[in-house]
Amino acid sequence: MITCSEFSFIKYQGNGNDFILIDGSVYGQSLSRERIVQLCSRQYGVGADGLACVKGFKSSVLEMEFFNADGKRALMCGNALRCVAFHGFKSLEVLSSKITISLGGVSYDCFQEKEKIKVVLPLPKLKGEGVYTLGKREVPYIWVDTGVDHLVLHVEPHEVGMEEFKAFGKKVRHDKAFAPGGVNVNLAAFTSPNTIYMRTYEKGVEDETLACGSGAAAAVFAMQRAYKNSNKNYFVEFFSKEKLEFNLEKDSRNQVLAWFMLGEAQAVFHGTISL
Incomplete structure (x- = not known):
């Protein structure tokens, strides 16, 4: 050493x-x-x-x-x-x-x-859910532990491109409701039954990043809860325009048994x- x-x-x-x-x-x-x-x-x-x-x-x-x-x-x-x-x-x-x-x-x-x-990946853990004000409307969110804490806000596709996302992400990241550790903040638009477009403000970086793997897992978990469909393959597109794939293993009752993240490095x- x-x-x-x-x-x-x-x-x-x-x-x-x-x-x-x-x-x-x-x-x-x-x-x-x-x-x-x-x-x-x-x-x-x-x-x-x-x-x-x-x-x-x-x-x-x-x-x-x-x-x-x-x-x-x-x-x-x-x-x-x-x-x-x-x-x-x-x-x-x-x-x-x-x-x-x-x-x-x-x-x-x-x-x-x-x-x-x-x-x-370990199965995500739900920590809470509610609504948060985005602009002039309230949007639903879920708070998920995918190894680190993520807040996923389910928004419309045009809202993902909001110009003030960095300021919004910083505000939510430090919100007392998610104290003491704070959360990573994700805007996620469900663009098809198995495709998500998202942006992430990461704590620790204290800025928007081009992609976030644990945030993508949280977004897929959010889609699963929202749609409760039988899809086993999901794709997440990031602000970088690159995609990450998730494969889910399910039982006959549509319960998720295992998560797999697949992507390049x-x-x-x-x-x-x-x-």
């Missing part, structure tokens, strides 16, 4: 959600909140929505810590999981069909399907930075 101010990294993106990957066995002790913030800074660092510190590359069992751009630890990030899994499959010394990633006390099984990564560049 070394303590240093020089970091080797790989920049990844999943659906436009971008992350810094570093080797936790080398740099784990060198991380501080201030350094994470600087690494994620788009002006003074590499630039990213978050940072994944991973131990165990070259094996099929990985330990992952995830930090948002504000330097605070997060228990879940769906798009980062896919990026770490993709890099893990590339790094394996012994061929394996499955990689297991431990994050936030949960083990996620990941599989490679051609150029995509499939992640087995891409290495953007790698390098070394001195802080």
